[in-house]
Amino acid sequence: MVVVTAVVVVVIVIGVVVVVCCVFFAFDVVFIYVVVVVLLSFLLLGLLLLALLLVLLLLLLSLLLLLWLLCLLLFLLFLLFLLLLFILLFLLLLLLLLLC
Structure with a gap:
C-alpha cells in the first residue's frame, strides 16, 4: 500500500x-513571440x-x-x-552734356 501510494505520488x-514545464515552455514560446513582435514593431x-x-x-x-534661390533672384x-539706374544716370548725364 505504501509502495502504491509512493508510485502514485511520484507519478x-x-x-x-x-x-x-509545458506551461512554462508554452509561455516561454509565447513570451518569445511577444518579445519578437514587440521588438519588430518598435x-x-x-x-x-x-x-x-x-x-x-x-x-x-x-525649402532652404x-x-x-529666392534670395539669389532678389x-x-x-x-x-x-544697372538700369546707372544707365538712366548715364543717359541723363549725356543729355545734360548735349544741352550744355
Whole structure:
C-alpha cells in the first residue's frame, strides 16, 4: 500500500512537473513571440520615424534651397535695378552734356 501510494505520488509529481514545464515552455514560446513582435514593431516604428525624419529633412533642405534661390533672384533683380539706374544716370548725364 505504501509502495502504491509512493508510485502514485511520484507519478502525480512527475505529471505536475511535466505540466508546469509545458506551461512554462508554452509561455516561454509565447513570451518569445511577444518579445519578437514587440521588438519588430518598435523597429518598424523606428524605421518609419526615421523615414519621416528624412522626408522632413529633405523638405527642409528643399525649402532652404528655394529660399536661397529666392534670395539669389532678389539679388539679381537688385543688380538689374542698379544697372538700369546707372544707365538712366548715364543717359541723363549725356543729355545734360548735349544741352550744355
